Amino acid sequence: MEARNLRRKGHGPAPLRIAMIAPPWYEVPPRGYGGIESMVADLVAGLVRRGHQVTLIGAGRGVDLRTYEQPPSQRIGDPMPEVLHAAKVERMLEDLVVDVVHDHSLAGPLGAGSRAAPTVVTCHGVVTGEMGDYYRALGADVALVAISSAQRARGAHIDWVGRVHNAVDVATFPFRDLKEDWILWLGRFSPDKGxxxxxxxxxxVGRRIILAGKRSEEIEHSYFExxxxxxxxxxxQYVGEADAELKRELLSKARCLLFPLQWEEPFGMTMIEAMACGTPVVALGRGSVPEIVADGVTGFVRGRVAELPTAVEAVESLDPAVCRAHVARHFDVPVMVRAYEHVYHRVVRGRRTGSPHDLPLARS
Known part of the structure; x- marks a missing residue:
């Protein structure tokens, strides 16, 4: 109570009781692949440091309330684990007293209308086509947050409550000034990732490349083969899927991260992880790339694959320290946490006064 009173006297927003709902597919934090789960783990840690009370609901180790003893990772693509996860979450929420629910799952927001507290939903993927229809159909039951301006623009008909960039804990990524002379590709083996x-x-350009990525789903196996x-x-050289330790080693040593994206990705976590290590990014300018990579400063953003070799050869002109400083300024966890605090207080006030959409837009 003392901490709550201090915050109310001008030391920041009043602490909140938050239920944080992760997807069911990977542990939080993940041992290997799992960008959403990494972001959720960092967000929870940052909120707790700011004095908020957070109950994390997810699968496997590292959560407060568990829907699965082991995440059903091998069943990605099967709707039932997601639906069962959502049903269990609703029962768990009945026993919690919270000010706001932050839902990162797909099926979970369907229960938002029956929740006593308002629900914030971060849209981590596609917001067009049927997914756009889904988010619009949820209506006033949820407050939708975009993870990039590019994503928000593609979902122009969605009533967004704000835009908050994903983040990484910069301090956990090793900075390395002197790079080795090879290129890194890191991600999941999908045609979208190139x-x-x-x-x-x-x-x-006659340079060695290391590939590290996930290929656990059928489409990933087919593309890889x-x-x-x-x-x-x-x-x-293919080194398999990189866990947290190997990922940091590869990102910190590489000459650059090559990101020949083939779709309008709403946010590429790998890019900010690389730059946090002082490693520039050479990428195609699709999706959120132009708002994450500072062209000519922390990497090179190009329009065609044919332009990438010249960009790879030019990365020696970029300063690794500037790459890391860029991430620390724009994509570090405290930046994301403050932006979500704004979202939470906005929707809580909106629940009390009418509509959160009458309040200032939240941005990171």
Whole structure:
């Protein structure tokens, strides 16, 4: 109570009781792949440091309330684990007294209308087509947050309550000024991520490339077998899926991160992880890339794959310290936490006074 009173006397927003709902697919934080789960873990830690009371609901280790003893990662694509997760969450919320629910799952927001507290939903993926229809159908039951301006623009017909960039805990990423002379591609093996294009770019400049990525889903296996495996060999090394330790080692040592994106990705966590290590990013300017990478400062943003080899050769002109400072200023956890605090207080006030959409827009 003393801390709550201090905050109310001008030392920041009043502490809140927050139920944080993670998706069911990976642990929080994840041992390997899991961008949403990493973001959720960092957000929870940051909120707790700011004096908020957070109850984390998810699967596996690291959560306060568990819907699955082991995350059903092998069943990604099957709707039932997501639906069962949502049903269990609703029962758990009945026993909690919270000021706001922050839901990162897909099916969970369907229960928002029956919740006593307002629900904030972060849209982590596509917001067009049927997904856009879904978010619009949720209506006033939820307050929707975009993770980039690019995503928000693509969902122009969605009634957003704000835009908050994802973040990383910069202090946990090792900074390295002197880089080794090879290129890194890091992600999941999907046509959207363009691993085969990264190999072609590396070969065009005669440089070694290391690939580290997830290929646990059927579509990832099919893409790897058809487009990546035939290109492995001299100068191309696949090291498997990188856990947190290996990921940091690779990101800190690489000459650059190559990001030949083939879709309008709403936010690429790998880019800010690389720059946090002082490693520049060479990317195609799709989705959120232009608002994450400062072209000519923390990397190079280009319009065509044919332009990437020249950009790879030019990264030596960029300052690793500037890359890290860029992330610390715009994409560190405290920046994200303050932005979500604004969102939470906005929707709580909106619940009391009418509509959160009459209050100032939240941005990070």
């Amino acid at each position: 691993a085969h294009l990264a190999i072609e770019v590396a070969r065009a 058809a487009y990546v495996k035939p290109r492995l060999g001299q100068g191309v």
